[in-house]
Amino acid sequence: MSTAVGGTRGGVAVRVVPCLDVSGGRVVKGVNFLDLQDAGDPVELAARYYEQGADELTFLDVGATVENRSTMYDTVTRTAEQVFIPLTVGGGVRSVDDVSRLQQCGADKIGVNSAAIARPELVGEIADRFGAQAVVLSLDVKRSERTASGFVVTTHGGRTETDVDAVAWAREAVERGAGELLVNSIDADGTKNGFDLDLVRAVRAVSTVPVIASGGAGRVEHFAPAVDAGADAVLAASVFHRAEMTIGDVKDALRESGHAVR
Numbered sequence: 558m559s560t561a562v563g564g565t566r567g568g569v570a571v572r573v574v575p576c577l578d579v580s581g582g583r584v585v586k587g588v589n590f591l592d593l594q595d596a597g598d599p600v601e602l603a604a605r606y607y608e609q610g611a612d613e614l615t616f617l618d619v620g621a622t623v624e625n626r627s628t629m630y631d632t633v634t635r636t637a638e639q640v641f642i643p644l645t646v647g648g649g650v651r652s653v654d655d656v657s658r659l660q661q662c663g664a665d666k667i668g669v670n671s672a673a674i675a676r677p678e679l680v681g682e683i684a685d686r687f688g689a690q691a692v693v694l695s696l697d698v699k700r701s702e703r704t705a706s707g708f709v710v711t712t713h714g715g716r717t718e719t720d721v722d723a724v725a726w727a728r729e730a731v732e733r734g735a736g737e738l739l740v741n742s743i744d745a746d747g748t749k750n751g752f753d754l755d756l757v758r759a760v761r762a763v764s765t766v767p768v769i770a771s772g773g774a775g776r777v778e779h780f781a782p783a784v785d786a787g788a789d790a791v792l793a794a795s796v797f798h799r800a801e802m803t804i805g806d807v808k809d810a811l812r813e814s815g816h817a818v819r
Contacts, residue, residue, distance in 0.1 A: 570817045572612040572790035573780075573807050574769065575797045577602055578619045579629055579648075584798060585619065597798060600635045606797060607640040609804035612819055614640060615739070615792060617668065617695070618648025619714045630662050637663020645739075647695050652679070653686050660687070668739060670695040671712035674719060674726075677733060684734025689766075694735040698723040698756060699743045706759055715743045723756075728763040738764055739792070742772035747795060749775025752783040761787025777806050781814035 577584045577599050584597050603614050616636070618629050633646055646659050647668020656667045667687075673679050673694065683692045699718060701709035706724035711717060727738055740760050742753035752773045761768050770788035774780060780791045791811075796802050808818040 568817060569789075570612075570819045571784050571788075571811055572769075573610075573804050573811075573818065574613045574615055574645075574790050574792040575602075575606040575611050575804065576615045576617060576771065576792050576794040578617050578794060579632060580619050582629070582632065599629075599632050600639065602798065603636045603640050606804060607642060610808065610819075611642060611804050613643040613645065613790070615645040615668070616647070618646075630658065633659060633662040633664055645693050647693065647739075653682050656683050656687060656691070660691070666691050666693050666737070668693045668695040670697060671717075673730065674710060674712050674721060677729065680730050680733040680735050684736070689734050689736035692735045693737045693739050693769075694727070694730040695739045695741070696723055696727060696760075697741050697743055698753075700753075708756055708759065711743060715746075724759045724763055727760045731764055731766050735766065737767045737769065739769045739771060741792075745773030746771075748773055749796070751775065751779040752786070752788075752791075754782055754786040757783055757786040757788050777802055777810035780807050781811055781816060784811065784814075784816050 579599050584599050584602055637644060643665040645666040645668055646664040650667055650669050651672040659667055680692060697711045697715050698708050699711055700707060704722035706722050708723035710719050710721040710723045710726055712719060738760060742756050745753045750773055752770045757770045767789035768787055769790040769792050770783040771792040774793035774796055783791050811818050
């Protein structure tokens with residue numbers, strides 16, 4: 558897959574993707590992955606975003622890896638019964654059997670992060686069995702002077718900082734079979750100061766698959782610059798949960814900036 562698939566590159570529409578971080582069966586949201594607060598029922602919010610015109614939905618079980626348990630099968634099943642757009646689910650995925658069960662529940666794509674860092678072969682195993690389009694590598698990234706790119710990967714919901722260069726890992730994961738890269742800036746997460754455009758550009762430069770920009774959206778004006786930096790899709794959470802803007806508002810802003818949207 559070439560970069561021609563991305564964003565308005567090749568005329569393909571930019572995707573707007575609400576993200577629901579789930580813990581204990583509820584949607585939560587914090588700042589820089591800390592001080593999580595309740596933001597509502599995941600199925601109700603998913604249905605709202607579907608009605609608003611979301612192109613896809615992303616569910617991330619933010620406690621699954623930390624608590625060493627499986628992800629939220631019941632929530633995925635109930636959502637898939639009501640929402641008929643692609644559903645990405647991540648958090649606590651450790652094996653191809655986990656992927657199989659999530660797909661049976663209605664997930665279209667599977668996000669992997671911590672388990673893939675621990676055992677990179679997992680990316681290829683999922684891609685070989687289910688296809689590259691089913692594998693979303695989720696990168697929770699911090700700025701760091703310890704790596705060549707200036708960005709380091711974290712695991713366990715941002716709690717554990719690794720020695721892994723985020724940009725090098727993005728390149729390797731694509732080579733191993735990842736079909737999409739979800740790039741979340743922990744530094745920008747929840748700040749509403751805009752996406753980390755340097756991070757988006759750095760990952761775009763090494764990726765031949767779609768890049769999803771995540772972390773930092775606060776105003777409708779923040780989304781177009783992320784696409785200009787190389788994002789094929791833009792993801793946000795709290796601004797949608799708190800009804801500070803709708804999916805339609807974001808699409809209008811992207812359209813006005815010259816980007817194709819659905």
